[in-house]
Amino acid sequence: MRVREWRAGVAADVVIGPVIGPVIGPVIGAVIGPVIGAVAAAVLAFYCYRINASWGGAYWVFGCAAGAAACALALARRRSRLWTAVAGLGVAAAAIVVARVAHLPAEPGPGVTLGLSVLVASAVRVLPPRPACAVAGGGLVVVAGAFAAASQPAVGAMNAVGWAGAVAAGLSPRLLAARRRAVEERVRRSERMELARELHDVVAHHVTCVVLQAQTARLLAHKQPDRLATSLADIEAAGSDALAATRRVVGLLRDPARGLPALDGLDELVRRFGDHGPAVRLRLPKDEDTSLWPPEVATTVYRIVQESLTNVSRHAPQARSVTVTVTRARGSVTVEVADDAPPAPARRLRRGGHGGYGLVGMRERVEALGGTLRAGPRPGAGWSVVATLPVPAREHP
Template identity: 60%
Template sequence: MRVPDRFKAVADVGLGVVFAAAVAFQAYRIADSWGGGYWLFGAAAGASVCALALVRRRSPLWTAVAGLTVAAFAVLATRLVHLPAEPGPAALLGLAVLVGSAVRTLPVRTACGVAAAGVAVAAGGLLANPGSAVPVLGGLAWLAALAIGLTSRLFAARRHTVAERVRRAERLELARELHDVVAHHITSIVLQAQAAQLVTRRHPERTAGSLADIETAGSEALTATRRVVGLLRDTAPVSAGHERLGELVENFESRGGRARLRLDAEPSGWPPEVSSTVYRVVRESLTNVSRHARHARTVTVDITQDERAVTVEVEDDAPQAPARRYHRAGYGLIGMRERLEALGGTLTAGPRPGSGWSVRATVPTGERR
């Protein structure tokens, strides 16, 4: 699941505070032990690497390369002019963030190259200052960065795999539905064509009207096909009549919930693919409430219709739990979003102001009334 931008910003601010504290602590310790202006070089090197770590999202590769280059230069400089061991604690912290980010996001070969460069910098620091504990800290920082980066990479790969599996299943289902929608319209065209043959033999003057009906049926079939083409599949579309939607609400209440259905629309006039999509959006939303918002007192299901689209809105009043605030837009809604985008619709899901959760879907009907 994608992390909201404001959380990234808050995390970077916190990281910046930690970096600043590390640079200040390093400068204080060097000034206290070495004296004079020996702290300046280490502070500058550490601040540079930390600054690169704060902008790593713009280019994980080049910020990591730049940070490792600064650290390697610092190692060489300390060896030549007898400065305190580098990379220092601040630079090590920044390098750990850069290497971890690179391992997590970059392609495998590139990530391995960055990780190997991190080992080289740590080894260079150890060779340049064999009696110092700082290079040992560098090795530990590299191991921590590698472990965190690999763990994040594996979790991201797993989420991606699950999401792709959901999308594939939804596309296969849509493909079957496309078959059924086309069959429905083609059957209508065949029946009208057969009727037209009888009309033509008995009442030739009515031929034009029969052909117009066949043309209308063909246009409807073409419109319905275009709305779901591209996501191919082979079960019959689910009806979203008042009775079926009422069954969903009753089933939800039988599990201990309370729900209210308001249907300000006429489902009997919806195309089959619209009807089945509305049904599935309501079903998935109520399932999410059962799983993730068990403390909800009331759930409201509102279905309205205008000249262009059907709008489905499902809201609950469960208290917001921080750990679940961004979890409830789960993998089931990924499939719903795929379906709605195929029909030219939209899906939004998120917390309501104050408390509760809202799912809102719009499904174009493809016709004016």
């Protein structure tokens, strides 16, 4: 249940964002340029008016020219965000020096501050980490220069606010985009792992059956030729089962609501295993409607039994019997698969999960549902796999 809820929670980031983004992005890009131009014109006009009223003469000309240059670079930033930002920083630095030497009104003025803020925000949002940090650092140097050169602290404060707003405006969408990419990668990885587990469970089980039947046929060809036809028929049946199971996996990929194995299929799974392996005793909960169990729990129980029986075929040919027990307790389901094969060092190593993905896949399935898995030798002889899965009581009235 938690996996399903998590996937639903990230649907907006993974699906809606990439679909809507390409539609809204060009619209915003077409609107924001004229808006910046209109705001820049208004700021420059107000700045010239205030300087002319306070200083008189032509003192406003230099500040207006520097501001117009910075704003023009901001409007042309899409051509090269890095070099327009560098040029904007150069305009701001030159304005500070010239204003200080020529005793002009303190710079950077509002026009330069506006243009530089747009350039810094654009660079921080789009450029790679190192150039983006360099541009942001250059903006901070300009702010420090404004504080050091200006006789009025208000000019430095205005530039500091503009720089901080630019960094925040550029960093926020950058972090959101990084989060979206991380979420997409997690979803892709989850889907790949689920597909890998499903393919492993299906292919490994049925191919193992085919291999065992082929080995039997080879022995019969030398010792009992009259039974060879029956063995070949068994191989054909096992191959057909493998093909049908592969089709179910394909159906599951096309429609997750179809193709999921259920507990009703355990009888057939046990019967097929018993036809070419040790006898299997299946114990299911009495007076329990397993069809009410969550599908992910039923599927996980089925896959654990399937993989455990496959491991018995591969690594415990000496086993005489296997017991599959599924029990229902309050709030949980426990499945245990135990065999009675004699202990062997090689078997202990291989059944422990080295060199294969069976145990890893079972553990991932169980832990994804919040359950626990234990696998290891039994006291005396044999091997057991025990998995406990939580099942909410509300799912089972």
